[in-house]
Amino acid sequence: MDVSRYAEFYRQKLLEDVLPFWARHSPDRKCGGYFTCLDRRGEIFDTDKFMWLQGRQVWTLAKMHRHARQDPAYLELAGLGAEFIRDHGFDKDGHVYFALERSGKPYANPCIFSDCFCAMGLAEYAAAAGAEWARELALRTYRGIQRWLQTKPDPYSRLVPGARPMESMVFDMINVNLSLELDSTIDQPVFRQRGIESLEKILRLFVDRKEGLVFEHVAPDGGHPDTFTGRLVTPGHALECLWFLIHAGRAWERDDAVATAVAAIPDMLEFGWDEEYGGFFYFMDARGKPPEQLEWDRKLWWVHAEALVALLEAFRCTGREEFAAWYEKVHAYTWEHFHDAEFGEWFGYLDRGGRAFLDLKGGKWKGCFHVPRCLWLCAEMLSDLA
Amino acid sequence: MDVSRYAEFYRQKLLEDVLPFWARHSPDRKCGGYFTCLDRRGEIFDTDKFMWLQGRQVWTLAKMHRHARQDPAYLELAGLGAEFIRDHGFDKDGHVYFALERSGKPYANPCIFSDCFCAMGLAEYAAAAGAEWARELALRTYRGIQRWLQTKPDPYSRLVPGARPMESMVFDMINVNLSLELDSTIDQPVFRQRGIESLEKILRLFVDRKEGLVFEHVAPDGGHPDTFTGRLVTPGHALECLWFLIHAGRAWERDDAVATAVAAIPDMLEFGWDEEYGGFFYFMDARGKPPEQLEWDRKLWWVHAEALVALLEAFRCTGREEFAAWYEKVHAYTWEHFHDAEFGEWFGYLDRGGRAFLDLKGGKWKGCFHVPRCLWLCAEMLSDLA
Numbered sequence: 059m060d061v062s063r064y065a066e067f068y069r070q071k072l073l074e075d076v077l078p079f080w081a082r083h084s085p086d087r088k089c090g091g092y093f094t095c096l097d098r099r100g101e102i103f104d105t106d107k108f109m110w111l112q113g114r115q116v117w118t119l120a121k122m123h124r125h126a127r128q129d130p131a132y133l134e135l136a137g138l139g140a141e142f143i144r145d146h147g148f149d150k151d152g153h154v155y156f157a158l159e160r161s162g163k164p165y166a167n168p169c170i171f172s173d174c175f176c177a178m179g180l181a182e183y184a185a186a187a188g189a190e191w192a193r194e195l196a197l198r199t200y201r202g203i204q205r206w207l208q209t210k211p212d213p214y215s216r217l218v219p220g221a222r223p224m225e226s227m228v229f230d231m232i233n234v235n236l237s238l239e240l241d242s243t244i245d246q247p248v249f250r251q252r253g254i255e256s257l258e259k260i261l262r263l264f265v266d267r268k269e270g271l272v273f274e275h276v277a278p279d280g281g282h283p284d285t286f287t288g289r290l291v292t293p294g295h296a297l298e299c300l301w302f303l304i305h306a307g308r309a310w311e312r313d314d315a316v317a318t319a320v321a322a323i324p325d326m327l328e329f330g331w332d333e334e335y336g337g338f339f340y341f342m343d344a345r346g347k348p349p350e351q352l353e354w355d356r357k358l359w360w361v362h363a364e365a366l367v368a369l370l371e372a373f374r375c376t377g378r379e380e381f382a383a384w385y386e387k388v389h390a391y392t393w394e395h396f397h398d399a400e401f402g403e404w405f406g407y408l409d410r411g412g413r414a415f416l417d418l419k420g421g422k423w424k425g426c427f428h429v430p431r432c433l434w435l436c437a438e439m440l441s442d443l444a
Numbered sequence: 445m446d447v448s449r450y451a452e453f454y455r456q457k458l459l460e461d462v463l464p465f466w467a468r469h470s471p472d473r474k475c476g477g478y479f480t481c482l483d484r485r486g487e488i489f490d491t492d493k494f495m496w497l498q499g500r501q502v503w504t505l506a507k508m509h510r511h512a513r514q515d516p517a518y519l520e521l522a523g524l525g526a527e528f529i530r531d532h533g534f535d536k537d538g539h540v541y542f543a544l545e546r547s548g549k550p551y552a553n554p555c556i557f558s559d560c561f562c563a564m565g566l567a568e569y570a571a572a573a574g575a576e577w578a579r580e581l582a583l584r585t586y587r588g589i590q591r592w593l594q595t596k597p598d599p600y601s602r603l604v605p606g607a608r609p610m611e612s613m614v615f616d617m618i619n620v621n622l623s624l625e626l627d628s629t630i631d632q633p634v635f636r637q638r639g640i641e642s643l644e645k646i647l648r649l650f651v652d653r654k655e656g657l658v659f660e661h662v663a664p665d666g667g668h669p670d671t672f673t674g675r676l677v678t679p680g681h682a683l684e685c686l687w688f689l690i691h692a693g694r695a696w697e698r699d700d701a702v703a704t705a706v707a708a709i710p711d712m713l714e715f716g717w718d719e720e721y722g723g724f725f726y727f728m729d730a731r732g733k734p735p736e737q738l739e740w741d742r743k744l745w746w747v748h749a750e751a752l753v754a755l756l757e758a759f760r761c762t763g764r765e766e767f768a769a770w771y772e773k774v775h776a777y778t779w780e781h782f783h784d785a786e787f788g789e790w791f792g793y794l795d796r797g798g799r800a801f802l803d804l805k806g807g808k809w810k811g812c813f814h815v816p817r818c819l820w821l822c823a824e825m826l827s828d829l830a
Contacts, residue, residue, distance in 0.1 A: 103733040104672060156602060164604040214600050216542060218550040286490060286808070347489040348804045352793060353738035355801050407738060409795060415741050418734045422672070 059382045064389070065440035071397075072433035073127055079403040079419065080115065080426040081135060089161050091142030096420040099401050103418075105160040109147055109172040111425030113154070116140045116179030117239075118430050120186035126434050133186055140183040140192055143176050152202045173203050174232050178239045185243040193244060200240055204252055207233060224275045224287055227264040230256035231299040234306050241309065250310055257306050257315055260299065265318055270325030271344055272296035286350040291342045293330025294361030297323065297368040304371045316375060323372045327365070327384055332357075335411050336391045338365060356415070357408040359424065362392045363432035370439040404429050445768045450775070451826035457783075458819035459513055465789040465805065466501065466812040467521060475547050477528030480806040485787050489804070491546040495533055495558040497811030499540070502526045502565030503625075504816050506572035512820050519572055526569040526578055529562050538588045559589050560618050564625045571629040579630060586626055590638055593619060610661045610673055613650040616642035617685040620692050627695065636696055643692050643701055646685065651704055656711030657730055658682035672736040677728045679716025680747030683709065683754040690757045702761060709758045713751070713770055718743075721797050722777045724751060742801070743794040745810065748778045749818035756825040790815050 083100030084092040086107075094111045095104035119136035123129060146162030147154045153168035154176045177199040184193035207229060237253030240246075263280045265272050273282060274290040282288050300319040307315030330338040337357035343349045365388050373381035395412045396404040398419070405414040406424040418424070469486030470478040472493075480497045481490035505522035509515060532548030533540045539554035540562045563585040570579035593615060623639030626632075649666045651658050659668060660676040668674050686705040693701030716724040723743035729735045751774050759767035781798040782790040784805070791800040792810040804810070 097734065104670075106671070155604075159608075163607075165607045166602045167604060169602075214602060216552045216555075216600060218541070218553060221549075221551045222545075284490075285492070348483065348802045348807065350808060352742060352802075355795075356738060409741075410801070411797075415796070416734045416738075421734065422736060 059386060061440045062444040065437050065444055068433045068437035068440060069126075072122075072430055072437060075402045076404075076430050076433060077119075077122060077132070077426075079401075080430075081131065084115065084420070084426065085135060085138055086142075086160065087138075089142075090145070091139050091158075091162075092426070094420040094425040095422065096418065098398060098405075098417045098419060100419065104421075106165060106422075107142070107146075107158045107160065107162070108422050108425070109143070109154050109156060109158065110169075110175045111420075111423075111427070112139050112143055112147070113172065113175030113177070113179035114425055114427035116143065117175065117182045118426050120179070120182040122430065122434065123186045124182070126437075136179075136183050136186060137189075140180055140187075140189070143180065144191070144195060147172070147176055148199075152198060153206075154199070170203065170206055170229070171232065173199050173206070174236050177203065178236055181240045181243050196240065197244060197246070200236070200249075203233075203236070204248075222283060222285070222287075223278055224283075225259075225263055225278055226275050227260060227273070227295065227299060230259045230264075231295070231302060234260065234299075234302045238302070238306050238309055253306060254310055254312070257303060257310070257312060260303065261315060261318055264299075265322050267318070267321070269344070270322070271329060272299060272322060272326060273344065282344065284345070286343075289344045289347060290349070291329065291344050292340070293326055293338045293342065294340065294358065294364055296326045296330070297338075297361075298364035300326065301364070301368040301371045304368075304375065320372050320375050323368055324380065324384075327369075330361075330365075332410065337395065337408070337410075337412065338362060338388075355410045357395070357410065357412065359396050359404045359406045360428040362388060362396060363428040366392065367432050367435050370436055370443075374439055374443060445772060447826045448830040451823050451830055454819045454823035454826060455512075458508075458816055458823060461788045462790075462816050462819060463505075463508060463518070463812075465787075466816075467517065470501070470806070470812065471521060471524055472528075472546065473524075475528075476531065477525055477544075477548075478812070480811040481808070482804065482806040484784065484791075484803045484805060486805065490807075492551060492808075493528070493532075493544045493546065493548070494808050494811070495529070495540050495542060495544065496555075496561045497806075497809075497813070498525050498529055498533070499558065499561030499563070499565035500811055500813035502529065503561065503568045504812050506565070506568040508816065508820065509572050510568070512823075522565075522569050522572060523575075526566055526573075526575070529566065530577070530581060533558070533562055534585075538584060539592075540585070556589065556592055556615070557618065559585055559592070560622050563589065564622055567626045567629050582626065583630060583632070586622070586635075589619075589622070590634075593638075608669065608671070608673075609664055610669075611645075611649055611664055612661050613646060613659070613681065613685060616645045616650075617681070617688060620646065620685075620688045624688070624692050624695055639692060640696055640698070643689060643696070643698060646689065647701060647704055650685075651708050653704070653707070655730070656708070657715060658685060658708060658712060659730065668730065670731070672729075675730045675733060676735070677715065677730050678726070679712055679724045679728065680726065680744065680750055682712045682716070683724075683747075684750035686712065687750070687754040687757045690754075690761065706758050706761050709754055710766065710770075713755075716747075716751075718796065723781065723794070723796075723798065724748060741796045743781070743796065743798065745782050745790045745792045746814040748774060748782060749814040752778065753818050753821050756822055756829075760825055760829060 091107045093102045116139040119132045123132040154172035156166040156169040177196045180192040181196035233256040237249040241249035275287045303315045303319035338361045341349045341351040341354040369385040403419045407416040409415045477493045479488045502525040505518045509518040540558035542555040543552040563582045566578040567582035619642040623635040627635035661673045689701045689705040724747045727735045727737040727740040755771040789805045793802040795801045
């Protein structure tokens, strides 16, 4: 594998293709924050502000300013989002709305992931801009998240109280990532403590070494009820979670987490890959039964971005040739199918055969995050390897 | 169009293919009710009882017993579901749970559509079996639905109170169908009154004659906000709603409803049809922007079943050749792609190209309802035309 050539390719795509797309099309200079519903050409097709994506874009821009290319334009643009979050994002309890109208008027109620990504964005912006207010706000939001995670109150759950209790990986997964991010910019012991609690829970419950699978939901004892929920495997989530474990294990000196994650990656790659058309499936059933999700076989951008990161981490940890071969296979599929050579950035959503079925670069769920994060992390790792 | 040959075909598929599939594979003789998660061969892959589908199957079996073939096995099987609904389906406020575990233990909280389909099933069963208890229970459930419809309280809404208020067609659409069904078996003036209120609301708000589209959601004044929600068009829902309007208009002497529906059908057919691969799209954007739903371009069984019914109704009302031609086109697509010649019944979910991407005959949303109702109604109309 020609790591130098790959490193240059990822760096060039990050700085000359993907970041410019967002810098050119997403800023809302009138109301603040970013437009994320951008069609193939970058034209705006919806003006609501989805707060996960606002926080994620602040994080990306501030991070790139600090680590990829120091550019006052990135920092200024990160501030546009950070101030919009500060001025409009929070409800009276300190949680972040899921969506606002363009102007900042609340539209959809808070959701814990909005809190998480806005806390990450604010912390990174604080570090990049030396903005004390952003640091304080990130810390306050983090504390609110930790309180929420103690009991995970969900006023929107349709389940009868007590019905078949299940644990979901997504909360501990994001908490590992969030805690690690804040631990890297704010000096407080709470991040490592809480992060390790979540890391241990993932190792104990969700990574099933015997089955060679990472489960999305398990019974409180780690069992796998024979239901839609109990059988669900999400290859993209699994691979993303596994590289979170590698990063956290390295930072917090938990070699067991690194070892478990590296061992689980090959099984998830094999399980999730579509042998017929290439690409990773979105949702799968651990027992091969029909999945509940009508989009189960579609190929999503973020799944492939996270797989690339997981693969390079595994390669870097082990030096094993199989990871390099997998990396080149996923790289080839990804750049052939997701990248838009004409207008830049990646298409988000491909059908099973690899054709884009939505003509967009951003929407309610896709923003300026997975692609640039992947490009940056891959470029860093590849340079390291070179 | 050889209507006699078509009539015989639909009747044969109803009585010798589709109903036998459900009679053979779905009864739960141990706990009552029906299994609906059935794979291609009819094998059970999940045992929860989804209450919409329980009510719908009771309705189908009782209706077929009364109108298609008087068969004590149908009636007995309808009773198996009706008694399960009576014994386990209702919460303390008289609403029907969305899902129960196999045993009847509550799993997911009530949902108004569970109420609607269980009321329809119980009313039809009451008529078929002369079961007074079922008649009473249907009536009580209907009253609860009408109370709910006055304000549509939704404890699960994630929207900030007062945010961009919208009206949704689905509630009035189901209320027309439900009220008409109960009006045909129970002698009370309330059904016609409430049904006509919903019919008038659909004509006033959702059928946009100028645009030639039926909108899924509109502003309270009938306007079309330029948002994901405001732009949503669902061709299957639209066509189903339009034939509900034709039936209701005929029964309740509202020629305006019949005329409006018949006039709207050709526009919805043209708008919803996939010229490239055939079949009707699932979700569409009225302005051609990227839809929010990741399954927007997939081809669903019920959409095509409802289109066939709408087409024959329009043909019967007008005698216009264009409807016969459309009918034969949709018939050809449907039977070539959805029907499973090997194991019977229809696949539920095809990708855009027409390949089944879920190997199932029933699940959480597909049961014994749209296909047999379509086959029965088409056979009746075709015999009529012959």
